[in-house]
Amino acid sequence: MRLALQVNGTTRFMEIEPRETLADMLRDGANLTALHLGCEGGSCGACTVLLDGEPVRPCIVLAVTTEGRQIRTLEGLVSDPLMIALKTAFHEEHALQCGYCTPGMLIAARDILLRHTQPDDATIRRELAGHICRCTGYMGIVAAIRRVGEALPKTSQLSAP
DSSP, X not given: OEEEEEETTEEEEEEOOTTOBHHHIIIIXXXXXXXXXXXXXXXXXXXXXXXXXXXXXXXXXXXXXXXXXXXXXXXXXXXXXXXXXXXXXXXXXXXXXXXXXXXXHHHHHHHHHHHXXXXXXXXXXXXXXXXXXXXXXXXXXXXXXXXXXXHSOTTOOOOOO
16 A cells, blocks of 8 residues: 655655554654654553654554654654753753663653643653653653753743644
């Protein structure tokens, strides 16, 4: 089956099987390997991408359902100012160790900051529910998100690319 997909602002024509997940299509078909497949059941968050600006778990989304929709992976956020600030804070706050969960965590962190102005630790932890990190204990992740949030204006109206 041939699909025309909008991935990271570019139209891509992809040959897929009807049963293929969006995660497999992005990793194997489009060679966008920032998303990591952890559980392949939607519960770990390592594969999180944006679909029409909303975070989704592409391991449980069929690729055929995404034709005509906007797909954005971590690779497509490379010049996003908020993502740049988050990457810097993740590095400086030691919010990653093995890095397996990091792409999904970064996309989730960006979404948190787009929806919550200067979130506190409790809000960040609640919003990260469902994103599993087996290395860091989350302290650095929470600190990094809080740090970027504190640097944003209180009335910030951030917009998604």
